[in-house]
Amino acid sequence: xxxxxxxxxxxxxxxxxxxxxxxxxxxLVHLTPGDPxxxxxxxxxxxxxxxxxxxxxxxxxxxxxxxxxxTWIGNVVTGDLGDVYGTNRTVSEVLFLRLPETVALGVFGWxxxxxIAIPTGVYAAVRKGTVGDTVSRVVALSxxxxxxFWLGLLLILAFVLWAGWWNVQPPRExxxxxxxxxxxxxxxxxxxxAACASIMRVLRSSMAEELNKEYTTAARAKGLPERQVVYxxxxxxxxxxxxxxxxxxxxxxVAGAIVVEVVFAWPGLxxxxxxxxxxxxxxxxxxxxxxxxxxxxxxxxxxxxxxxxLDPRIRYE
Amino acid sequence: MNQWDNRSSKALTRRQLLSGVGSAVVVxxxxxxxEDDEVxxxxxxxxxxxxxxxxxxxxxxxxxxxxESTGYFEVDVEEHDFDDFLERVFEDDxxxxxxxxxxxxxxTFNPESYCDSLHGTANRGQCCNLNGxxxxxxxxxxxxxxxxxxxxxDPQLRERRxxxxxxxxAEFRGSSIITFLTEExxxxxxxxxxxxxxxxxxxxxxxLHSPSEEALTWxxxxxxxxxxxxxxxxxxxxxxxxxxxxxxxxxxxxxxTDTHSVAAQSLIFEGLTTMDAEGNIYPWLAKRYEALDVxxxxxxxxxxxxxxxPTDEKGVLEFGEGGPVQAVAVHPxxxxxxxxxxxxxxxxxxxxxxxxGVYGMQYRYHLQEGVAFHNGExxxxxxxxxxxxxxxxxxxxxxTFDSVLHVDAVDEYTVDIYAxxxxxxxxxxxxxxxxxxxxxxxxxxxxxxxLEGEAPIGTGPxxxxxxxxxxxxxATKNDGYWLEENGLDTLEWYDGPDGFPAGPVIDEIxxxxxxxxxxxxxxxxxxxxxVTFGLVSSTLNEYDSDDGYIVDSVQxxxxxxxxxxxxxxxxxDHRLRKAVNHLVPxxxxxxEVLDGWGEPAWTMLPELAHGTGTADYDALESELRxxxxxxxxxxxxxxxxxIEDRGYDSSVQQ
Numbered sequence: 001x002x003x004x005x006x007x008x009x010x011x012x013x014x015x016x017x018x019x020x021x022x023x024x025x026x027x028l029v030h031l032t033p034g035d036p037x038x039x040x041x042x043x044x045x046x047x048x049x050x051x052x053x054x055x056x057x058x059x060x061x062x063x064x065x066x067x068x069x070x071t072w073i074g075n076v077v078t079g080d081l082g083d084v085y086g087t088n089r090t091v092s093e094v095l096f097l098r099l100p101e102t103v104a105l106g107v108f109g110w111x112x113x114x115x116i117a118i119p120t121g122v123y124a125a126v127r128k129g130t131v132g133d134t135v136s137r138v139v140a141l142s143x144x145x146x147x148x149f150w151l152g153l154l155l156i157l158a159f160v161l162w163a164g165w166w167n168v169q170p171p172r173e174x175x176x177x178x179x180x181x182x183x184x185x186x187x188x189x190x191x192x193x194a195a196c197a198s199i200m201r202v203l204r205s206s207m208a209e210e211l212n213k214e215y216t217t218a219a220r221a222k223g224l225p226e227r228q229v230v231y232x233x234x235x236x237x238x239x240x241x242x243x244x245x246x247x248x249x250x251x252x253x254v255a256g257a258i259v260v261e262v263v264f265a266w267p268g269l270x271x272x273x274x275x276x277x278x279x280x281x282x283x284x285x286x287x288x289x290x291x292x293x294x295x296x297x298x299x300x301x302x303x304x305x306x307x308x309x310l311d312p313r314i315r316y317e
Numbered sequence: 318m319n320q321w322d323n324r325s326s327k328a329l330t331r332r333q334l335l336s337g338v339g340s341a342v343v344v345x346x347x348x349x350x351x352e353d354d355e356v357x358x359x360x361x362x363x364x365x366x367x368x369x370x371x372x373x374x375x376x377x378x379x380x381x382x383x384x385e386s387t388g389y390f391e392v393d394v395e396e397h398d399f400d401d402f403l404e405r406v407f408e409d410d411x412x413x414x415x416x417x418x419x420x421x422x423x424x425t426f427n428p429e430s431y432c433d434s435l436h437g438t439a440n441r442g443q444c445c446n447l448n449g450x451x452x453x454x455x456x457x458x459x460x461x462x463x464x465x466x467x468x469x470x471d472p473q474l475r476e477r478r479x480x481x482x483x484x485x486x487a488e489f490r491g492s493s494i495i496t497f498l499t500e501e502x503x504x505x506x507x508x509x510x511x512x513x514x515x516x517x518x519x520x521x522x523x524x525l526h527s528p529s530e531e532a533l534t535w536x537x538x539x540x541x542x543x544x545x546x547x548x549x550x551x552x553x554x555x556x557x558x559x560x561x562x563x564x565x566x567x568x569x570x571x572x573x574t575d576t577h578s579v580a581a582q583s584l585i586f587e588g589l590t591t592m593d594a595e596g597n598i599y600p601w602l603a604k605r606y607e608a609l610d611v612x613x614x615x616x617x618x619x620x621x622x623x624x625x626x627p628t629d630e631k632g633v634l635e636f637g638e639g640g641p642v643q644a645v646a647v648h649p650x651x652x653x654x655x656x657x658x659x660x661x662x663x664x665x666x667x668x669x670x671x672x673x674g675v676y677g678m679q680y681r682y683h684l685q686e687g688v689a690f691h692n693g694e695x696x697x698x699x700x701x702x703x704x705x706x707x708x709x710x711x712x713x714x715x716x717t718f719d720s721v722l723h724v725d726a727v728d729e730y731t732v733d734i735y736a737x738x739x740x741x742x743x744x745x746x747x748x749x750x751x752x753x754x755x756x757x758x759x760x761x762x763x764x765x766x767x768l769e770g771e772a773p774i775g776t777g778p779x780x781x782x783x784x785x786x787x788x789x790x791x792a793t794k795n796d797g798y799w800l801e802e803n804g805l806d807t808l809e810w811y812d813g814p815d816g817f818p819a820g821p822v823i824d825e826i827x828x829x830x831x832x833x834x835x836x837x838x839x840x841x842x843x844x845x846x847x848v849t850f851g852l853v854s855s856t857l858n859e860y861d862s863d864d865g866y867i868v869d870s871v872q873x874x875x876x877x878x879x880x881x882x883x884x885x886x887x888x889x890d891h892r893l894r895k896a897v898n899h900l901v902p903x904x905x906x907x908x909e910v911l912d913g914w915g916e917p918a919w920t921m922l923p924e925l926a927h928g929t930g931t932a933d934y935d936a937l938e939s940e941l942r943x944x945x946x947x948x949x950x951x952x953x954x955x956x957x958x959x960i961e962d963r964g965y966d967s968s969v970q971q
Contacts, residue, residue: 033403033405038404047715047716048715049442049632050632053631053633054634054644056633057631086567087763153835156839160839161839167843168831168836169831169840170788172789262833263833265788265840267788275832
């Protein structure tokens with residue numbers, strides 16, 4: 001099968017996957033007790049059950065789950081993700097307002113992860129067994145283990161409160177403003193740390209393996225400078241193992257963004273999702289989850305494509 | 318203003334999100350006491366608590382331990398996610414399970430909020446009578462304290478009636494109030510003269526400028542301690558940065574029920590009256606008001622003006638074509654849920670009733686003249702009438718139309734508000750709406766929304782400037798504020814010093830939204846915000862001992878309680894309930910769990926409602942405190958009495 005056919009088939013598969021994600025999310029949200037109305041009236045002893053039902057009817061939250069789902073999916077097919085409860089804003093509006101912030105955070109996370117992981121991974125593999133290798137492995141293991149909300153708070157303590165290099169809150173500037181990009185460094189580090197650690201560890205072990213292979217010896221025997229051996233031949237071959245990680249790591253970064261955005265008061269989709277879950281904003285929760293699902297599926301596909309490009313021998317059956 | 322107190326739950330963690338799904342299963346499998354279970358001691362008891370508030374978990378454990386240490390109880394503590402817990406305790410069958418739910422609730426200045434919610438028969442299965450408690454004598458006592466021409470006319474009688482309620486509840490002991498909660502505001506020393514209000518919704522409105530108590534906040538960035546300063550030292554100008562823990566979800570007053578939205582709106586909108594920190598009411602946009610008439614009627618008197626409306630099985634009124642119509646009142650003999658139809662008083666019917674002289678009370682409000690809205694409109698009686706119309710069928714309609722019958726413009730600056738029944742709370746309840754500009758009075762639900770190009774317009778001291786969803790809200794001083802234009806002399810009741818400013822002196826209010834408590838605390842330490850609230854009690858002590866910060870603690874009307882399953886044997890014996898009440902270590906809980914940030918509840922009446930809820934609080938406390946003291950010996954005596962009188966089995970060795 002050609003790569004193009006493979007891509008088309010995978011793209012078509014997205015539809016049933018997203019359908020599944022929407023059904024699961026929708027039913028999970030409904031399985032958890034409460035809806036926007038119950039939170040609202042639980043706050044008020046003066047609201048009788050009949051008043052509550054009246055409000056629910058006004059907001060279209062009465063009726064069984066499957067009926068609500070059918071209405072919802074019917075709207076989604078026409079591109080209407082619904083309104084945010086308690087406002088007249090549409091869900092898509094909110095989604096696209098918050099999306100750039102999360103994308104920026106994710107990109108920073110990735111830049112940080114790759115920027116640190118590749119050099120240290122190479123270093124550790126080349127200097128395998130040295131003190132530097134051990135230190136970098138311990139740091140990487142800690143990086144992979146530390147919960148990111150805690151790391152975030154620690155960074156705030158060190159670089160905001162003690163060093164005074166940043167403010168807790170983002171500056172009131174558009175996203176592309178230099179001061180905003182500068183502000184993204186701490187949350188970027190926080191969200192990227194786990195990915196950085198994983199990449200570094202995988203890269204180290206796969207490079208260590210490649211370094212022992214015959215083609216490496218051959219390249220060295222040819223008299224190529226060591227730099228060229230490591231970066232041009234070994235690294236390139238080792239990277240394919242990293243690429244397979246990209247999809248899972250990206251999913252990790254997206255999930256991490258939820259917590260990191262709350263800790264850093266960063267107004268992205270993650271923070272919106274937390275608020276939405278808290279307020280039982282069903283439409284918004286489902287939409288953000290769907291969106292995340294779509295994103296992860298696309299990342300997986302992208303990883304497969306890059307894989308094929310990096311290693312032309314790979315073909316999909 | 319009533320709300321669940323779950324302040325520690327604002328920062329939702331992933332763990333909590335996930336636990337919501339898992340624990341839903343518990344609801345269906347949790348134990349039910351079957352009827353033929355023989356009662357024997359040690360008695361198995363299940364205490365139930367939500368996991369949102371770690372302090373609450375701690376004192377539930379403390380009480381469980383005290384109960385077990387008597388040897389007469391075997392206690393299980395079951396924890397639930399907050400939403401699961403709410404769902405669970407509101408189930409119809411919940412009272413029969415025989416469990417003991419632990420919760421907290423916030424009351425108001427109205428003493429009724431400390432007795433009726435937990436104990437009134439009408440609140441069974443909803444907020445917050447969770448144990449099926451209810452008997453006519455108690456309902457009548459509670460009712461008589463608030464409603465009726467006698468208490469509406471005689472505040473002292475009302476206070477004595479409430480004292481009867483507190484005594485009855487202490488004797489019956491359907492629930493135990495553990496502590497009264499306080500709200501702590503932490504501010505930088507640069508913020509001068511800040512006086513917190515019991516409800517965080519109104520703190521800005523009250524603290525920034527309250528002539529009735531000469532409370533005035535100003536900002537002095539060069540301030541040195543001591544913080545004790547008189548308002549006359551005030552400085553004009555500057556920006557106050559106020560940190561809050563959740564987004565401002567709405568700027569539309571009839572469609573907002575959450576604290577943070579109401580707090581932001583309180584800068585922009587004003588009502589006919591205002592309140593000080595003790596709940597005393599002062600005329601505000603109304604320069605004065607009076608009760609013109611009180612009639613001895615109940616809601617059955619509106620029967621001739623009611624229309625019959627079909628209802629569905631959930632109690633939803635089906636008005637048919639033309640959209641929903643506000644049900645001002647439903648006939649007290651009709652049940653919207655069980656019956657197929659109900660007799661309903663519509664706004665039209667209410668107007669007819671008032672025309673023919675049928676109403677509970679008539680209040681007349683004389684409006685201030687020369688009050689300009691931010692868009693230049695001048696306040697008239699029409700504004701009041703159309704505001705109340707906008708509250709019809711809104712999220713706030715049940716709170717509004719539980720007391721308001723009808724509003725009538727008498728002339729340009731005079732408006733009458735009619736109450737449905739004679740009600741001692743009417744003065745506070747009737748004018749409970751934020752006056753809208755006519756420009757926005759016709760807008761549909763949730764249409765006042767700056768993100769959709771419709772910024773809120775009020776008469777308040779601050780105007781809407783900028784709002785970034787989930788990030789910040791900026792309000793700037795209203796240069797044409799009516800009180801500053803007209804002077805303090807227009808407040809007929811004001812008898813304070815002449816030099817007191819007629820409006821807030823701070824130029825700009827910056828509300829920063831930072832949902833994580835630790836992050837908000839870091840922002841305070843880093844000088845990015847000046848005031849915040851809702852921080853965890855352990856950090857409060859650090860701020861308290863730091864000269865750069867001031868911690869203000871104020872009773873917030875919140876109370877922590879648990880309820881006894883009064884319908885299940887042996888809990889139907891009030892002596893057993895009293896025994897457990899003697900096992901509640903109230904002082905120890907405040908000192909050790911709350912780090913001193915709270916008050917032990919010796920009565921059911923917090924300081925907030927002392928004004929109208931008792932004839933003499935000191936007398937009440939000295940009479941009731943003994944019944945609420947921690948006293949394991951007395952508890953054991955009572956339990957032994959129950960076992961002996963009722964012939965229960967007991968294997969407890971003493």
